[in-house]
Every structure is written in C-alpha cells, then in structure tokens.
Amino acid sequence: MEKINPFENMLSVLTATAEMMGLSESDYVVLKYPEREVKVAVPVEMDDGSVRVFEGYRVQHNSARGPYKGGLRFHPNTDLDEVKALAAWMSFKCAVADIPYGGAKGGITVDPATLSKPELERLTRNFTERIAPVIGPDKDIPAPDVNTNAEIMGWIMDTYSRLTGAPRPGVVTGKPIEIGGSLGRTAATASGVCMIAKMALRHFGIDEMASRFAVQGLGNVGGLTAQILFDGGHKVTCVSDVNGCVHNEAGLNITEIRDFLKNGGKLNEYKAAGVEQLPREAILTIDCDVLVPCALENQLTGANADKVQAKIVVEGANGPTTPEADEILKNRGIPVVPDILANCGGVVVSYFEWVQDLQNYYWDEETVAQRLTQKMELAFKAVVEQADKYNATLRKGAYAVAIGRIIAAEKIRKSWH
Ligand code: GLU
Secondary structure: OOOOOHHHHHHHHHHHHHHHOOOOHHHHHHHHOOOEEEEEEEEEEOOOOOEEEEEEEEEEEEOOOOOEEEEEEEEOOOOHHHHHHHHHHHHHHHHHOOOOOOEEEEEEEOOHHHOOHHHHHHHHHHHHHHHHHHOEOOOEEEEEOOOOOHHHHHHHHHHHHHHHOOOOHHHOOOOOHHHOOOOOOOOHHHHHHHHHHHHHHHHOOOOOOOOEEEEEOOOHHHHHHHHHHHHOOOEEEEEEEOOEEEEOOOOOOHHHHHHHHHOOOOHHHOOOOOOEEEOOOHHHHOOOOEEEEOOOOOOEOOOOHHHOOOOEEEOOOOOOEOHHHHHHHHHOOOOEEOHHHHOOHHHHHHHHHHHHHHHOOOOOHHHHHHHHHHHHHHHHHHHHHHHHHOOOOHHHHHHHHHHHHHHHHHHHHOOOO
C-alpha cells in the first residue's frame, strides 16, 4: 500500500480552506512551514549493558498566539513527516480551542513495549536533555500522546528541573497530581470527545441515547471515551485495539473489557455472551451510528470510506481521515467532526494545568470540568458558524476558525518583518 504522508494531507486541507476564505498566498504561507524542526539522537544504555541510539524529534510549527504546545509520542512508525503534521494540527487545535498557544509535537521512533521500565525512563530522560534547549514553561510545553503517560511526563519534569536548578512544573503537562498535575487531565481528551459527539448529534438531529457507538482504540482516548459513554448509559456496540475487534449489537460491557485488558488479557481472547470476534479493521465499516476513531492517523482512506456505515464520524485521534476519505464521506452525507475540534479537550486541560503551575494555585475538579465544558461549547459554536458561513464541512469550518485566529496574530506581530 502506498504510504500516505500526513503532512501533505495537512497542506491540502490548509490550502483548500485558505482558498475558500479568499486569502492570498502571502496571508497564510507561513503556516505551510514549521518554524523549527529539531532532530536528536538519544543514546540509551540497555539493561544488558549494550548502548542503543534512538531517533527523536521536536517540531515547532507556529508561535504567533503563544508558546508552542503539543504532545510526545513513542511509536515505531513515528517519523518527521508525521510529527510535522501533528505539530501543525496542534497550532490549529489550540486556535480552535482559543487557548494562547502555538503548536508543536515530538516523538521518538521506538516501540516502548520492547523496553523495560528502567530503559524507558533512561530514554525519556536522555531525550529530555537533548530537547532541553528548545523547551521550557515559556517556550514549548510537551504533554502525553500515543504511548506516553503521566509517569513519563513526571520524568521529563524532573530532568528539566535538574538541568535548570529549580522545580519547573510548567515545562510539561499531563503530570502526576503530586508534582503539579491538574485534576481532570487524564480523562480530559475523552470527556471533550464525548461532549463534542453529543453536541454534534444534537446539531444533526440524531438521537444520542438510541445511537450505537463504535470506538477504535482503547488507549487513553479511546478507552476512556468508551468508558464515559458506557457509564452514561450509551450503547457501545463495537471496540477495537491493535490486537482485535469485538462486537455485540446489544452493547458491550466496557468496564469488563477494560478490566480484562488491564489484567493482561488480549482483546482477541475476550469472551462474553453475545460477543463476536472480528478482524480489527472491521470497526471502521461496522454497522453503527457513531464511529469514533481514537487510534492513529490515516484509518479512513479512499479504500474504505465508501463502506463506512456510521451516520457520523467523530475524530478522537489526530488525522484519522485522509482528504480522499473526507471527500467520499462528504459526498455520502456522513459528517466528520474534525480532530482539531473533537479532541481539543486534552490540550484545554493542559492549558489549565500550566496556568495552575505558573500561579502555584490549584483548582478543584469541578472548576476544571466547568471551564472545560465552557471552552468546548465555544469551540463547537465557532466551528459551526464558519462551516455555515462557507457552506463547508466541519473540518473546513474548524480550519477557517484556526487560520483566521492565527493569521490575525501573525498580522499584528509580523514575523516576516
Ligand atoms: N497529545 C494531545 C493532543 O494531541 C494533547 C496535547 C497537549 O495537551 O499539549 O491534543
């Protein structure tokens, strides 16, 4: 299969939206290029005494609206083009959420499942040292993404603090609560996905409680999205992860499935009354009402978009739908709620965490939840307004919001002067 380049995908949506908005090339050309791309070699002593060198990246796309912000992913397929696309999407996402950040992304090309815990810690700490010159609480603030978590963020906070001689909780978000993390950050992306999914269902007149949800991915985003839906009495009829896909038209017991996986079970070995095992790609084309891809990019493509049976797609993952698939889904009347809107709840609570760190004053869970809801509602409204204005898809509406806000800041600051 031909490799799909996510950065090219980003550029094609950016260009199409800028044209739709009637912008000239000079208005938005800076957004086509990341401001800085850092590639580092990260040496690690393995448990057997040998030394291996891993490749890592930090790409800083745009800083017109504030310090760079975005996650770090540890994945064997992570490469520069992927990180570049993800960095640009962070600039757009922070603008859609209207939080004062630019966008960045980083990663290491590694399968963390092949490392021991001490190896993973050494890798993280050495990577932090290598990118330390370009990150910082007022420069660029990393966060969790695919295969990274609060514990890893804690190692980053500690390494950066040691290097700079004082505790610097604001250098990274998604940290453990004990060292300056925010209440509500772990579930924030998933909570936001659920809120936006419900707003979208209401907007398109689809009955939320009668809807069958299919969730691809059972990590921090997919697992918690499925859980929140299940806890809220919604019917989750299909879930998948790297190992498999399970389906039950009567609804799956998500708590039981997540416990089974936590205890070392594999999804393709999960058995329960009424549950059928399917190949893992089946999730994308299963008969359901709401498809929520929460895994990696390029899942819905020209090869399968014509077989999607959902009434609506809500992107929990970053970049799960290619432009070709977008076009097919649009022509088939299946709305796609774009990643930069649907999954922005994570970075919104990252922003809240950073604000709390900078003020050394911590909020209760209710305050976080309330402010998150408010941000998500405003973001949804802004996107729908632009989509309506241009009679365009929600993706183009979201890009229009983002591009409009970023170039407004660019025009004041004039980075080209
Ligand atoms: N990795 C998440 C995302 O893609 C969160 C980024 C952040 O909190 O900075 O939105």
